[in-house]
Amino acid sequence: MHATAVALHHPLSPEDRSRADFYALLARLYADAPDAPLLRAIADAAPIDGDSPFARAWSGLVAASGVMEVDAATQEYTDLFIGVGKSEVNLHASHWMTGAMMERPLAELRGELRALGIARRADVTMLEDHLSALCETMRLLIAGDDERKPALVATQRAFFERYISSWIFPCCSAMKGNAIANYYAHVGEFTEQYVALDRDALAMDG
Amino acid sequence: MSDTSYRDVSKAEPIAARSPDTKRRRFLMAFGAGAAGAASASALAAAPAVVVEAPEAKPASQGYQESDHVRTYYATTRI
Numbered sequence: 001m002h003a004t005a006v007a008l009h010h011p012l013s014p015e016d017r018s019r020a021d022f023y024a025l026l027a028r029l030y031a032d033a034p035d036a037p038l039l040r041a042i043a044d045a046a047p048i049d050g051d052s053p054f055a056r057a058w059s060g061l062v063a064a065s066g067v068m069e070v071d072a073a074t075q076e077y078t079d080l081f082i083g084v085g086k087s088e089v090n091l092h093a094s095h096w097m098t099g100a101m102m103e104r105p106l107a108e109l110r111g112e113l114r115a116l117g118i119a120r121r122a123d124v125t126m127l128e129d130h131l132s133a134l135c136e137t138m139r140l141l142i143a144g145d146d147e148r149k150p151a152l153v154a155t156q157r158a159f160f161e162r163y164i165s166s167w168i169f170p171c172c173s174a175m176k177g178n179a180i181a182n183y184y185a186h187v188g189e190f191t192e193q194y195v196a197l198d199r200d201a202l203a204m205d206g
Numbered sequence: 207m208s209d210t211s212y213r214d215v216s217k218a219e220p221i222a223a224r225s226p227d228t229k230r231r232r233f234l235m236a237f238g239a240g241a242a243g244a245a246s247a248s249a250l251a252a253a254p255a256v257v258v259e260a261p262e263a264k265p266a267s268q269g270y271q272e273s274d275h276v277r278t279y280y281a282t283t284r285i
Contacts, residue, residue, distance in 0.1 A: 015234040021248035022239075028248075041247040048238035055238055153227060197237055204230040 010144045020143040022194055027135035029187050030091055031126070033077035039065045057186075057193040064186040072182070079180050089174050089181075093129040096167035105129060109163055113137065116159075117148065131171070134164055157202040165199045168192070 012020065028038065043066035048055040080088045090096070097105040106129050113119060113128060118137060120128050127133065141151040141159060168191065175181050175188030234240055 014240040015231045018239050021244035024248040025244050045247050201230045201234050
């Protein structure tokens with residue numbers, strides 16, 4: 001893709017604009033450890049109103065971003081998600097959906113992506129069922145881009161229920177419960193609360 | 207949005223008549239998900255690294271195709 005920022009290709013409601021932004025942020029945080037500019041940007045982000053678990057999870061992530069050292073975040077990301085042989089916390093949906101990587105869920109997901117006109121970039125090694133890639137797919141479905149309109153909410157919901165909410169909660173629990181997790185405990189908590197919110201919101205359509 | 211309701215929800219309509227999408231958006235807004243919270247952070251986050259538009263696949267040609275073994279077969283059927 002040529003886009004270097006989430007440019008507004010199609011008019012979105014503020015709520016869907018926000019959803020796309022949250023998925024973009026999660027995609028980035030799970031692709032790699034945050035660098036200093038990203039930590040600063042999160043630390044400076046506006047709070048979310050209210051006292052919901054979602055609002056509190058956001059403020060926890062914002063606060064953690066303000067005190068986290070880049071080197072420590074990088075080490076933590078590596079230790080948690082990039083094990084030699086077996087990572088502490090596996091971020092691939094297939095692992096959680098069947099207990100092993102590269103089984104049917106990945107093949108089904110590739111078929112689903114093909115049907116949606118989406119593919120993995122040829123120059124990346126990350127698998128399509130990696131949490132980062134799945135969040136990026138949601139962002140693309142919600143916001144569209146130069147070549148596609150925003151997807152119907154029913155399309156978003158079907159993808160979300162099959163490939164995200166079906167497995168992500170135990171993964172987030174594993175993240176939060178892992179002794180190595182510090183910054184990523186906050187990322188995991190925010191992920192859990194945000195996905196729960198979007199699950200409930202998507203379930204309202206039709 | 208392709209699923210925008212064409213109802214004008216600013217008119218006095220009963221709550222029950224509002225589209226599901228309006229309910230969904232109001233729900234999100236009530237939890238602050240309409241706020242600018244992630245906007246500034248996501249601006250740095252959004253370098254799509256993984257997914258792209260799939261190129262338009264050439265339709266695989268279906269049905270009969272002449273090939274060497276087919277020609278050979280037909281050659282053997284000539285009386």
